[in-house]
Amino acid sequence: MMDRRQFMTLASLAGAGALANPQVAGARVTPIATQARIVIVGAGAAGTALANRLVQRLDGAKITIIDPRREHLYQPGLSLVAAGLKPAGYVVSSTADWLPSGVTLIPDAVAAVDPETRKVSTTGGQSVDYDFLVLAPGLVLDHDAIEGFSLDMVGTNGIGALYAGPNYAARTWTAAAAFTETGGKGVFTRPATEMKCAGAPLKHTFLIDDIARRAGNSGKTEIVYAAHNDALFSVPIVSEKVRMLFADRGFATAYSHVLKSVDAEKKIATFTTPNGEQEMDYDYLHVIPPQRAPEFIRQSGLSWADRWTDQGWVEVDMHSLRHRRYPDIFALGDVAGVPKGKTAASVKFQVPVVEDHLVALIDGREGSASYAGYTSCPMITAIGRAMLVEFDYDNNLVPSFPGVIAPLEELWITWLMKSVALKATYNAMLRGRA
Amino acid sequence: MEEMTFGTMIAVAEEMFGRGLFWAMVAVSAIVTLAYIYVLIRDRSVNWRKFLLAQLSMPVGAVAAVVFVQAVTDSSLRDIGGPIDVILLLGIALVGAIGLAIVVYTAQSLIRGKSSVKDGVR
Structure with missing residues (x-):
């Protein structure tokens, strides 16, 4: 028991580091009173993590999260399932279980967004008005x-x-x-x-x-x-x-x-x-x-017009993740039209940035947080070994443990992080605690 | 580059085991540690005969810790890829060795009671 506990603490330290970020410490501040209507499209990694963080930062905000999927998927685990190392159930949990109380979940798919009248309509016929919209619906496998x-x-x-x-x-x-x-x-x-x-x-x-x-x-x-x-x-x-x-x-x-x-x-x-x-x-x-953005993103005129035209990612500023034409819209995760960042580790770094800008807007200020493109991949090279590859927009390596865990070496410690600590860190992120 | 807070680490550990199991393990390790300190204070010396057995258990604890970690992570000694892996392996072994030694010493002291302190060399 003792061995296990102490090892796991060590491993979690490492895992937390792989996904750690600087904004966490500042998250515990006095909530801002507001009546703002915030709609989050998507209850995946990004939408759920943001919802859990916003309820700590805002008092009185009406937060609605729209996602048709009952099951939440821990997608980083799919590679392990496809190699027979984990059962399918390893990646599956319930969407509703991760959401904070006080948030309204509409279990429906989005049909369209009207960014001019600030309205989201669902395939089930509901219409939801917003003051701020966060697009985190993930992507579509074509x-x-x-x-x-x-x-x-x-x-x-x-x-x-x-x-x-x-x-x-x-x-x-x-x-x-x-x-x-x-x-x-x-x-x-x-x-x-x-x-x-x-x-x-x-x-x-x-x-x-x-x-x-x-x-x-x-x-x-x-x-x-x-x-x-x-x-x-x-x-x-x-x-x-x-x-x-x-x-x-x-x-x-x-x-x-x-x-x-x-x-x-x-x-x-x-x-x-x-x-x-x-x-x-x-x-x-x-x-x-x-892989492409969901159809409603493209149909609603939210995509880049001159980049990734066959894919339709949301036209956002790469550092603030704020829409370049509609300042009350943000995008997070896979759907964001930024050069890198379609991983859970990227989401970990993106969510606090959108949180900062959104809360600042509500507070009548401008946000200052910036996303530098952090993306991470524990690149498994064998059962038992992986390389901790972390990089940014500029193709720089940005190792979390410089001089300790070499980014381009096949290491056992990186495998331990992937197999033991990563899901726990991911779950902590979902709850807005990491 | 990044900041890792104590709260984050606790959150990750809770997610790893479930909140109940994690804090139960913290409690168990705290109880064992307190019991160890208790017998040290009660006996007012280290009983070297008990300590010998505790020492003999250390290799067992070291190997058990390493085997346990490898078993739950589908890995083996051949996966050691660099210096940090060797350091980690030794760290796991050390934790296992010291952990089991404390458990063995404390258990002997609690089971056999204070009387056996006479067997020891002061």
Whole structure:
């Protein structure tokens, strides 16, 4: 008991650090009295964390949170589910359980936002007026964009798709596990759009290879990673490190290969490349579809007009996360149109920034907090080892433990953080306590 | 770069085990520590025979702590990747060793009572 307790405290220290941020200490101040109507779209990591923090900062605000999903998903756990390390239930909890009292939850999807009259309407026919709107609905996985692919294929015929949710992640493991036993050619893809946790396609590749290796089947497997451009990761120094690790593991890389279609019967994947379409046979194919903002964001005129035009992310200032045309609207998490930041660790840093600006606005001031693009990825490179990769908008590495935990080394301590402390830190963040 | 408050660490630890279990563990470790201090004050000396057994239990505690951590995290010694991992491993072993030694010493003192202090070397 003693051993466990003391170890866990140590591990939690490390985990808390990985997601720690400077605003936490200042959160406990006298609440500001207000009648403001605040609508938060989305009760995922960002929406829930913000709601829990706002109720501590504001007294009398009418906070409404709109989300149709009863289940809250701990998405950082999906990679572990898809490698057979955790059951599907590991990532699932109840949305309502995380929300503070005094907040109204409308279990409905948003149909449209009218930023001129400041009104949100839902698919169920409700209309909600707001003074301030925070958009945190997450993103949409566009599976239909992959020709010949449908989600019911996941888990059969060597097809995996771990992003699609806990049950699909579990089915992904069924297909991947078969591949680690029987061997063959494993093809691991990623989309050409912005995506949540760009490390996850790499993690899945490393994990499935490691599991085959442990089973003594590495001689039977061939691993191909299909990169969407000429890099393996958007941060150059990380991309180089991953390139070296791929060489060490004997992975082949197909650069500038974007999955276009799947023939599940013949087990052939077709890629769009600079040299036209290229076919590749496979025994295991991991599909990650293009990712876009929800339709209502684009239809409501909230997206960037000249950037990511096929994806529709919300047009926000990259440092304040405030809408560039509608100053009473903010965006958080996956839907925010910023260059990086589609991870839970980014949300951890973004939420206090929006909280600061929103509370300041209500108080008749201007906020001063700024988001520098912090994004973090415990990049698993084997069961038992990971690299703690943390970076910002400028592709700088911003290690939480400089000189102690080397960011580009495969370390056991980083794995311990990922497997033990990260979910606890995430949960503490949801409650507005970290 | 970042600030990590005590409150944050407590919050994370509570989430890790559940609030009840976490504080129960804190309570148990506090009770063991108090019991240890109690027997030290009561006996007014360290009983070296009991201390010997406690010392002998240390390697067991060290190995048990490491094995436990590896078991709950699907990892093994081959995952040690750098100096910080060695330091962490030794730290876990040290905590296990000292923890079990305190438990063994305290348990002996409480079970056998003060009389066995005569066995000791002052």
